[in-house]
Amino acid sequence: MKFPIFETKIKGGVDELRSSPHFASARVFDLNNPRQRKEYFNLKAGREIKKLREYFKKGNTFIAYLLGKKNSGKGTYAKMFAEVVDSQRVEHFSIGDMVREIDKELKNKKKREELFSFLKNNYRGWTSADKLISALKKRSTKTLLPTELILALVKREIEKKKKRTLFIDGFPRDLDQINFTLFFRDLIGYRYDPDLFVLIDVPERVIDERIKFRRVCPKCQTSRNFKLLPTSKIDYQPKEKKFYLLCDNPKCSEFRMVPKEGDEKGIKPIRERLKKDEKLMELAYNLYGIPKVLLRNSVPKKLAGIYIDDYEITPAYYYQWDKKSEKVMVREKPWVVLDDENESSYSLLPPPVVVSLIKQIVKVLNL
Numbered sequence: 001m002k003f004p005i006f007e008t009k010i011k012g013g014v015d016e017l018r019s020s021p022h023f024a025s026a027r028v029f030d031l032n033n034p035r036q037r038k039e040y041f042n043l044k045a046g047r048e049i050k051k052l053r054e055y056f057k058k059g060n061t062f063i064a065y066l067l068g069k070k071n072s073g074k075g076t077y078a079k080m081f082a083e084v085v086d087s088q089r090v091e092h093f094s095i096g097d098m099v100r101e102i103d104k105e106l107k108n109k110k111k112r113e114e115l116f117s118f119l120k121n122n123y124r125g126w127t128s129a130d131k132l133i134s135a136l137k138k139r140s141t142k143t144l145l146p147t148e149l150i151l152a153l154v155k156r157e158i159e160k161k162k163k164r165t166l167f168i169d170g171f172p173r174d175l176d177q178i179n180f181t182l183f184f185r186d187l188i189g190y191r192y193d194p195d196l197f198v199l200i201d202v203p204e205r206v207i208d209e210r211i212k213f214r215r216v217c218p219k220c221q222t223s224r225n226f227k228l229l230p231t232s233k234i235d236y237q238p239k240e241k242k243f244y245l246l247c248d249n250p251k252c253s254e255f256r257m258v259p260k261e262g263d264e265k266g267i268k269p270i271r272e273r274l275k276k277d278e279k280l281m282e283l284a285y286n287l288y289g290i291p292k293v294l295l296r297n298s299v300p301k302k303l304a305g306i307y308i309d310d311y312e313i314t315p316a317y318y319y320q321w322d323k324k325s326e327k328v329m330v331r332e333k334p335w336v337v338l339d340d341e342n343e344s345s346y347s348l349l350p351p352p353v354v355v356s357l358i359k360q361i362v363k364v365l366n367l
């Protein structure tokens, strides 16, 4: 599967730009800075963002199913879309988070009774509700829940909320679940609103490095990346000659961030899962009748100059200790990574991918 490269570069020489409203594009944006990111989105997708806001304001919604390999950035893109377009009316809805909440509910007697009575009234499937409930009670967090149960639980969540646009993350998860998405919106009362697939293509080597260099705050669990997404504070230990990211969550303190156990193995332990995710994407890609949005994380190096602006590329960070000033110097260089066809490529930062998401959705919705 190869997705087309989406062009986010703004064309034209400086003279042309000066006389156009795009003159601001001659500047470079720091996409990690929230204020500059906002200006960036205004410049590159302002018209489309306005259209979407009007669409939501009129009470319209849609359902998007996010499909991509584990760690492909599904949550990041959906949350950024919501942040940029309308955080009141758009939501990233993670099935994994929902199931974790249910595990908590099962421990609370009153909430457990509420859940069971909901299931008795609303669940349809091949296992009796009573059987299901006793399985739920005994369940370990590792066992997958049957699809019919997931559907009933999703329905319950959506009824709790007001009418919202959802980016569903984690469903369909298995090949058989693809069929359910075909009538899913009827099931939950979104009958007249469109639904679509959002397929995300990320090279496996990008996923590998995202895992290998991941660092987590032991206190608040904030997750960053030593090589690709550092915090604003870096610590140096002269004895070990080692650099550490320090947590910069304003609600936390400056804890040293650490790797999670097993992360050093990268994608090795999840190879089977990645294969299954790929098959799932292929199946969705070939399905007729449901619109698809194709997102691509990487751009071949030799084509980058035509399609993207330099500041849209994910840099690789490295660190140096300056003895004189006794300070850590944070350096960056372009990060070149081989894509799944072994082509030297750049990986895009999330904002340009979200520009592509916004523009493709506007097209799908005919706005």
Ligand SMILES: [Zn+2]
Pocket (backbone or CB within 6 Å): 217, 218, 219, 220, 221, 222, 247, 248, 249, 252, 253, 255
């Ligand atoms: Zn923290």
